[in-house]
Amino acid sequence: MPEKYEIVTKKVLTPDISSISVYAPLIARKARAGQFIILRATDGGERIPLTVSSVSGELVTVVYQKVGDSTMTLDELAEGECLCDFVGPLGEPTPTEGVKRAAVVGGGLGCAIALPVAKALHDAGAKVDLIGGFRTKDIVILEDEMRSACDELTICTDDGSYGYAGFTTGKLEELLKAGERYDRVYAIGPLVMMKFVCKLTERYDIPTIVSMNPIMIDGTGMCGCCRVTVDGEVKFACVDGPDFDGHKIDFDETIARAATYKEFEQRRRAEHKCRLEGMNNG
């Protein structure tokens, strides 16, 4: 039997994105689409929130992008090694009840988070169009998994190198103009993409859920770091979300707050020292 929080499988999906399946039976039993875990790769490391992408038996899979110090440290762990902490499931599950016809829109890494939402809707009998957007063909991830979690998958690339040429909003608008009427749209990805999906669905009066990923520290509603303004009220993404009514989110405020630590993060990324460095030099 694997050890607690052991990385049982690790897959490289693109040079920047990998997935790990972690032995965590209690979380596997409870986790639902849209929920996340907080992990620490090593003792003394930073707590990082990652969304549960899938569950299989006693394994919980998360997909991560190497964007900075902590995700790079996580990436240095190999199959058979154990994470220091793996806590969850946290947050509210994505609301899917009563939806019969849905469009799920994922952007880049957001597709790993859109996947369980599409699957939950599809498994409950909803007809699901899944639209996954990527900058270019080489960084398309989880295509087979997404195809089996929906009725119709469209991969979009910004540069037109694969699938629909253009943004996810372009494809969604095409479907809406062609007469598709969704009970609900789900948008998960970069803030700018979610903002423009919401502007579009507002015109068609389609309720839209977005997944907000502000910086989180404790993940329990105590620190206030993950606050977002929803319909003029302060909400905490870790306990009230991460999903919210996209038509009520103050995207401009969230986009401005997301840039607060950019300089510090860039410095940490530049300073990051791989723990494997020099191991082969005797």
Ligand SMILES: Cc1cc2nc3c(=O)[nH]c(=O)nc-3n(C[C@H](O)[C@H](O)[C@H](O)COP(=O)(O)OP(=O)(O)OC[C@H]3O[C@@H](n4cnc5c(N)ncnc54)[C@H](O)[C@@H]3O)c2cc1C
């Ligand atoms: C609810 C939630 C779910 C998420 N799910 C995923 C996922 O499935 N896969 C994935 O790759 N990423 C996910 N993220 C983002 C992920 O947590 C950050 O990429 C990670 O914490 C970056 O840490 P770093 O030290 O490597 O990078 P840093 O250099 O510290 O930061 C890079 C960027 O990551 C974001 N970030 C940094 N620290 C945090 C933090 N404590 N909480 C949230 N965001 C942070 C910021 O936007 C920052 O600009 C999620 C975030 C939240 C809040």
Ligand code: FES
């Ligand atoms: S992360 Fe601290 S309140 Fe949400």
